Amino acid sequence: MSLTALLVDGLTVRFGSFRALDDLSLAIDYGEVRAIIGPNGAGKTTLLDVISGITRPKQGRVLFDGAIDLTGLSEAAIARAGLRRKFQKPSVFEGLSVRQHIAIGADVGFRARLDAPALEDRIGEVLETVGLVDHSNRLAGELSHGQKQWLEIGMVLASDPKVLMLDEPVAGLTDEETERTAALVRALKRPDRAIVVVEHDMDFVERIADRVTVLHEGRTLFEGSMAHVRADAAVVEVYLGR
Amino acid sequence: MNRFGLITHTAPIVHLITLIVLAALLMAGLAGTEFALSRYLANAIGQLAAFAVLAISLDLIWGYLGILSLGHGLFFALGGYLMAMYLLKHSFEITGTVPDFLQFMGWKEFPFYWDGFEFFPYALAAAVVMTTLISGLFGYVSFRSRVGGVYFAIITQALVYVAMLLMFRNDTGFGGNNGMTGFTVLFGWPMGTSGMITALAVASLLVLAGVLAGCNGLVKSRFGALMLATRDDETRLRTMGYETLRLKLIVWCLSALIAMLAGMLYVPQVGIINPRVLSPELSLEIAVWVAIGGRGHLVGAVIGALLVNAVKFWLSFAAPEIWPFILSGLIVLVVLVFPNGLMDLAKFKLVRPMGPKRLASDMGEARP
Numbered sequence: 199m200s201l202t203a204l205l206v207d208g209l210t211v212r213f214g215s216f217r218a219l220d221d222l223s224l225a226i227d228y229g230e231v232r233a234i235i236g237p238n239g240a241g242k243t244t245l246l247d248v249i250s251g252i253t254r255p256k257q258g259r260v261l262f263d264g265a266i267d268l269t270g271l272s273e274a275a276i277a278r279a280g281l282r283r284k285f286q287k288p289s290v291f292e293g294l295s296v297r298q299h300i301a302i303g304a305d306v307g308f309r310a311r312l313d314a315p316a317l318e319d320r321i322g323e324v325l326e327t328v329g330l331v332d333h334s335n336r337l338a339g340e341l342s343h344g345q346k347q348w349l350e351i352g353m354v355l356a357s358d359p360k361v362l363m364l365d366e367p368v369a370g371l372t373d374e375e376t377e378r379t380a381a382l383v384r385a386l387k388r389p390d391r392a393i394v395v396v397e398h399d400m401d402f403v404e405r406i407a408d409r410v411t412v413l414h415e416g417r418t419l420f421e422g423s424m425a426h427v428r429a430d431a432a433v434v435e436v437y438l439g440r
Numbered sequence: 441m442n443r444f445g446l447i448t449h450t451a452p453i454v455h456l457i458t459l460i461v462l463a464a465l466l467m468a469g470l471a472g473t474e475f476a477l478s479r480y481l482a483n484a485i486g487q488l489a490a491f492a493v494l495a496i497s498l499d500l501i502w503g504y505l506g507i508l509s510l511g512h513g514l515f516f517a518l519g520g521y522l523m524a525m526y527l528l529k530h531s532f533e534i535t536g537t538v539p540d541f542l543q544f545m546g547w548k549e550f551p552f553y554w555d556g557f558e559f560f561p562y563a564l565a566a567a568v569v570m571t572t573l574i575s576g577l578f579g580y581v582s583f584r585s586r587v588g589g590v591y592f593a594i595i596t597q598a599l600v601y602v603a604m605l606l607m608f609r610n611d612t613g614f615g616g617n618n619g620m621t622g623f624t625v626l627f628g629w630p631m632g633t634s635g636m637i638t639a640l641a642v643a644s645l646l647v648l649a650g651v652l653a654g655c656n657g658l659v660k661s662r663f664g665a666l667m668l669a670t671r672d673d674e675t676r677l678r679t680m681g682y683e684t685l686r687l688k689l690i691v692w693c694l695s696a697l698i699a700m701l702a703g704m705l706y707v708p709q710v711g712i713i714n715p716r717v718l719s720p721e722l723s724l725e726i727a728v729w730v731a732i733g734g735r736g737h738l739v740g741a742v743i744g745a746l747l748v749n750a751v752k753f754w755l756s757f758a759a760p761e762i763w764p765f766i767l768s769g770l771i772v773l774v775v776l777v778f779p780n781g782l783m784d785l786a787k788f789k790l791v792r793p794m795g796p797k798r799l800a801s802d803m804g805e806a807r808p
Contacts, residue, residue, distance in 0.1 A: 227701050250679050275682035291672040293736075298665050306681040353680070 200263060203228045203392035204249065211244055211416075212273035218244040219255070220416035228360075230390045233407035234396045235427075237437050240413040243286060243397040244294035246363050247325050249394075250283045251276040262361070278306055286396075288346035290353070292339035298395035299338060299349055299369045300324050303356030320356060327353035328382065348382070355386065361419040362386065368402050381403045400424075412437065454738050456648050460489075464645035471638045479637050483709060484753055486641030488746055489648045490706035495729045495745035496651055496738060497698035502727070504733035505691050506657055506671035507588065507657030511596030513723035514603050515575065515696040519567050519703030520713045521607075521614060525554060526563035527623035527631075527708060533558045533624045535573065541615040551613035560627065567700055575696035583688045588674075589591060597720050604718035619714025626708055637709075644705045648742070651698055655679050655738055667691060727766060731774050 205228040211219040219241045226232045232367065247253035249260055251273040260268040263413040268276050269351065282303075290299060300321045325331045328348040338349060347367060354362065366439045367383070368376040374433050376399065383406045386393060397403050403410060412420040412433050415433075420433050427433055467485070470476045477485070494516055501507045529541045529550065542550070578599065582592055610616030623631055630636065658664055669677045670684050678684050694794040709712045716722070725748075733744020748770070755763050774781055 252675065252679070272683075273678040274673070274681050274683050277679050283679055285676065289673050289676040291669040291676070293668045294665055301662070302665065302669060302682075303680055308666065308682075308687065310662050324587070338731055357681070 201227055203262070204394075205261040205264070206245070206249075207259050207261065209239075209248060209260065210256045211248060211253060219248070219258075221258070222413075222417060222422070223258075224411055224418055225271050226361075226392050226394060228392050230408045231383065231387055231389070231393045231395065231406050231422075233260065233410045234394065234413060235398070235400070235403060235410060235437070236413035236419070239415075241416040242413055243365060245413070245417075246283060246394070247399065248367055249276075249361075250281065252401040264335070266348055276432055280357075280360035282291070282357060282359040282361070284347075284350045284354050284365060284367060286365040286369070288343065290338040290341075290346050290349050293337065295335050295337055296325070296330055296341070296349055297334045299353045300356045303353040305356065324352045324356045327355065327385070329378065330425050332424060344371050347375075347379070351379075351382065359390045360390065361394065363396075365396045366398065367395065368397065368399050376402055395430075445460075456739050456742065457652050457656075460498050460645050460649040460652070464642045464649070467638055467645070468642045471635065476634070476638070479634055480638050482641045486637070486644045486709045487645035487706060488749055490702045490709065491643065491729070491749050492742045492745040493644075493648050493651050494699055494702035494726055495657055495733065495741040496648075497695045497702065497739035498726050499730045499735055499738060500655055500659075501691055501695040501697065501728060502619065503737065503741070504664065504667045505688060507688065507692065508590075508593040509695075509723075510593045510693075510729065511541065511598075511600035511723050512699050512719070512726050513718055513720075514596075515571055515699035516601045516703040516706070516716040516722075516726075517600075517603065517607075517713070517715075518571055518574070519700030519715060520707040521620070522557075522567040522570070523707045524615075524620040524702040524713045525557045526560055527626060528620055529554055529558040530560070530626070531622070531624040535627065537622065537624055538673060539615075539620065540622055541610075541618060542619065544618070545610065546617075547613075552766045553613065557583060564704075567704065568697065571696050571700040572693055575693045579689050580685075583683050583685050583692075593692070597723065600718050600723050603683040603718055604715050604720075607715035607718060617715060619712055620712075620715075621712040621808075623708060623711060631708065631711075640705070644709070647701065647705060650737055650744065651701070655698075659738070663687075664676065665684075702801075725767070728771055729776075730781075732770055732781050734781030736780075737783050741783055742785050747782075 202225050206224045209222045210217065222241065222245065224357050232334055234245065236242055241348055244253060247266060248255050251268065251271055255269055258269070262268050262279060262281065265277060266278075268281070271279070279349060283291055296316060301317060304317060304320045304324070310317065321334070322331070328351055330345065330348060333345065338346065341349060351367065364383070369381050371379060380402055383393065383395065395403070395406060410422065410424050410427045412427060414436050416437065419436065420430050444541065458626065467477060467482065491609055494512070497515075498512050501509060531537055532539065534778060556793050557566075567647070588596065608617050614620070626636065659667065666677065666682060666687055675689055724739060729744040729748050730741050732741065732748055734740030748767075751766065752763060755766065778785070
């Protein structure tokens with residue numbers, strides 16, 4: 199296992215004449231929680247789209263684990279390689295129960311590979327972690343916004359991913375729910391896992407992130423700890439100051 | 441609750457399957473006695489059962505996978521045409537009756553591609569292979585290019601229309617605009633007798649029960665949960681490592697095969713097949729049955745098909761000209777008032793549920 203989980207190398211994505219990502223390079227290590235912040239249109243979600251295979255870049259590559267170039271793989275193949283992502287808008291399956299979500303996340307394939315007791319254990323474990331044990335038989339469509347956010351985190355967590363991408367995990371949450379989510383993200387940190395969080399809530403970012411990358415117009419504007427980010431004149435100018 | 445955490449509403453569907461099997465056994469048992477159903481009624485039941493199978497095939501992909509096909513008449517007709525080919529060739533072998541369309545065309549013998557159709561297993565195998573090939577190819581090209589929603593529905597509609605134009609041609613050797621009729625023998629037995637009518641109706645009911653049980657097993661399994669997940673958010677499922685293209689292709693082909701089966705049951709009972717089965721109207725009507733019954737519920741699809749067709753059978757005697765208005769009225773009603781079809785009626789409980797909730801609310805109301 200390489201030390202670097204994700205190596206983004208010279209990535210360019212264009213939508214028409216707009217450069218969503220402009221020769222972007224960055225490295226994310228195992229064991230860290232990396233926050234990616236920046237104004238709207240800076241390319242944060244586009245970066246996650248490229249890593250998860252939804253958007254194909256015009257140039258550049260994304261190396262996973264120092265060996266696998268993700269830019270040529272399908273979304274499903276990338277997920278099976280061990281990269282999972284929570285979307286910006288809570289994306290759950292309205293017609294399925296909470297347990298079914300975790301079962302689908304834990305075990306990839308049209309037929310279950312885990313045996314029943316092992317699957318039960320895993321479902322229980324994950325529901326415990328995201329705090330939805332009491333809701334395991336409810337339909338996802340009936341959950342509150344915050345519960346949907348946690349359910350989606352639980353669903354992507356169930357496979358024990360090596361890279362966990364969270365796109366705005368606390369958008370629309372109450373202060374108390376944000377608090378719980380921050381504790382959850384810190385608890386998910388492991389030496390063999392990289393966690394990438396895109397978020398606008400600066401206090402949340404400060405609590406969870408080991409390092410922060412500030413994107414601006416598809417390029418890295420700054421990289422460092424949150425304290426340094428707040429002190430950087432250029433960042434304040436384009437983002438925080440407004 | 442099973443191990444995938446499904447909340448299993450087994451009761452209604454188990455009841456329905458039991459009811460269908462009992463009806464089939466009863467019909468078979470009473471055949472030949474004075475209590476036997478009239479030929480007309482037995483035939484109507486058999487045709488309705490074939491339509492119910494067709495409705496299930498559409499519900500499987502529309503209700504459970506979110507893919508609307510407005511061209512399912514294509515697979516229904518495919519099964520129907522190949523069944524008709526078997527019936528004509530078989531009848532010819534036994535009785536020497538030359539089919540009408542050969543006489544119209546002045547042909548002395550069957551075209552070469554009719555070879556082998558006198559054997560039912562060959563006709564069945566041909567139907568399965570053709571349906572799988574056509575649905576598989578069409579599905580692969582569409583799903584691969586990620587064509588979905590209304591675009592997919594329009595393409596399926598165009599496909600069935602193209603097939604209709606093709607079958608209207610008289611020189612194809614498939615009966616042209618008159619279609620195929622004059623079936624006299626099935627499996628060596630003369631057609632049109634009470635016994636044959638009852639046997640076909642009983643067979644249709646048993647196939648319906650089998651298809652219902654099989655589809656119920658499928659949608660309640662882990663695979664069924666993945667179907668619903670694909671319907672609700674396909675990108676989400678794909679980014680969890682699932683190849684949704686394969687899943688959609690499997691269910692699409694399965695659905696086409698069930699529609700084909702319905703066509704094979706339908707044609708010997710109605711005694712004719714012609715290109716009108718491929719008209720866009722029929723394919724739209726299938727979607728109406730499912731919408732009225734409640735898509736995403738197998739029981740609903742069966743009830744919708746039975747209800748709409750029973751009204752249609754009746755109106756075709758009473759007042760055939762108002763049928764289009766009734767049908768359109770039903771569509772408007774479903775779209776505006778009951779988006780889930782008759783299944784919405786289940787929400788309006790006639791009897792309030794007993795239990796703690798009831799007691800609490802009653803006590804609350806009783807207090808001044």
